[in-house]
Structures are given as C-alpha cells and as structure tokens.
Amino acid sequence: MANKKQKNDIIDIEIHKMQYEKVYESANAVLRFTHVGTSAAIQFMAYLTSFTDNFQSEWNKSPVYGRMDNIANFVGTTRSISLAWDIPSFSIDQAKVHLSYVSQLATFLYPIVDPGKDGIGNINTPPLLRLEFGNLIKDTSSNQGLLGFIDGGLTITPDLEVGMFIENGMFYPKTIKLSINYTVLHTHKLGFFNELNRKFPYDVNNDYHNGREDYIKYYKENGTEKEPINAESANSVENAVNSSKENDLLSYMRF
Numbered sequence: 624m625a626n627k628k629q630k631n632d633i634i635d636i637e638i639h640k641m642q643y644e645k646v647y648e649s650a651n652a653v654l655r656f657t658h659v660g661t662s663a664a665i666q667f668m669a670y671l672t673s674f675t676d677n678f679q680s681e682w683n684k685s686p687v688y689g690r691m692d693n694i695a696n697f698v699g700t701t702r703s704i705s706l707a708w709d710i711p712s713f714s715i716d717q718a719k720v721h722l723s724y725v726s727q728l729a730t731f732l733y734p735i736v737d738p739g740k741d742g743i744g745n746i747n748t749p750p751l752l753r754l755e756f757g758n759l760i761k762d763t764s765s766n767q768g769l770l771g772f773i774d775g776g777l778t779i780t781p782d783l784e785v786g787m788f789i790e791n792g793m794f795y796p797k798t799i800k801l802s803i804n805y806t807v808l809h810t811h812k813l814g815f816f817n818e819l820n821r822k823f824p825y826d827v828n829n830d831y832h833n834g835r836e837d838y839i840k841y842y843k844e845n846g847t848e849k850e851p852i853n854a855e856s857a858n859s860v861e862n863a864v865n866s867s868k869e870n871d872l873l874s875y876m877r878f
Contacts, residue, residue, distance in 0.1 A: 654667045676702070705805075708802075
C-alpha cells in the first residue's frame, strides 16, 4: 500500500508540474537561448530569482583650469542584464533532461573552431547568443532575442540542501541554480524619435505624442476624481497641446 501511495504521489506531482509548465509556456514565461553560430536553441521555465537590467552611459570627463565642472563628452550607452533562475526537477527523468539542458548552455559559451593544421584550431565564429524573455528581453526592432554574449561566465550551482537523484553511480541535482551576466549588442540605431525605437526596450509604446494623447484622454474621463498635476482642468492641458507650447505642456506632465 505504501508503495502504491508513493507512486500515486509521484504521478500527482508530475501532473502538477506539467500543468505549471503549461501555464508558464502559455504566458511566454520562458528563457530562450539561441546559439547564433549553430542556430541551436534551448529554453528554461523562467523560475527567476533575480533580474537586473542595467543601462550605463559613458562620458569622457576632462578637467579645465579655472572651471569648477569637468567638460564632458558623451561616448555611448551600453546595456547589460544580470539573470538568476532555478531549475527544479520533480523526478529523476526530469532531472536528467534539465542537466542536459544546462550542459548544452555551457557549450554555448564556446566558439565554433576550424581544426586547422597541426591540430591548432582557428576561431571561426565567436559564441554570440540571442536571449529572450517575453517582452522584457527582446529585440523590439526584429522581434527576436537580444543579440549579445555571456560576459563573466555562467554560474552553475546544484542546491545541495534539496539533494540529488542517484542512479547507477550518476548524480542528477533535484534543483540547479543558474546565473549569468549578459552584455547586449545593439543591432539598430538608438536615439530619440527614431522610428525603430518607439517600443524600445520593453515592447511598449513609448512614443511621446501618443503618451500625451493618452494623458489628456485619461483626465477627461477621470477629471472629477483626480485633477491633473499643476492644471486646473483637462481642457487646460489640451489647450497647451493645441498651441504647441511644449514648456507649458511639460509643466503639466510629470511622468
């Protein structure tokens, strides 16, 4: 009876796991990695434990005699993403599959190498990847994953407190913790009022003019409950728009 109950419990867990993964997949809550050189791709359920999107502007600053502030010249803006996620396994078969996925991801950090002469290989293609996670990590100009590379390495940490499945002397972690630092390579021009950037970076409309119209519409519909910031009524905002007085408009719009 105990064995039968144990088998039933395992089946229930597997059914619950499948249902849970279907919810994740239907919601596009998966991490997709594509190796550019080979087009090989893998995906993980996005059990994210950490997600940081960093935009870093670089300036060359030069001190000048008699001037309190440095003279700064803009160089560029880079983007990097830090991710950490867990891969839980509810059975030994699932643990084997997940460990193979992790192994494949590790190979994605290596380039394509030509054998060359005398066994000395030549790098043919660097280990560039495309990373995608819903609308938060994607190339909005092409609807593909973000082109880039894993910078600083892939960290693989089996959760020893949870334990491992053991079969024929082989060990399969029940939960694996992964983390990466990903450097993004921009594949299209960036800057204000570029047609390709209206949904950059999170695939939502960031067009200034559309946002302005939505603002006016909102306060026309909800003006009785909430007044516009620094405005007597929604009409005053609309007048500012119609007269194209940007300074007046910005005083109303504190986004």
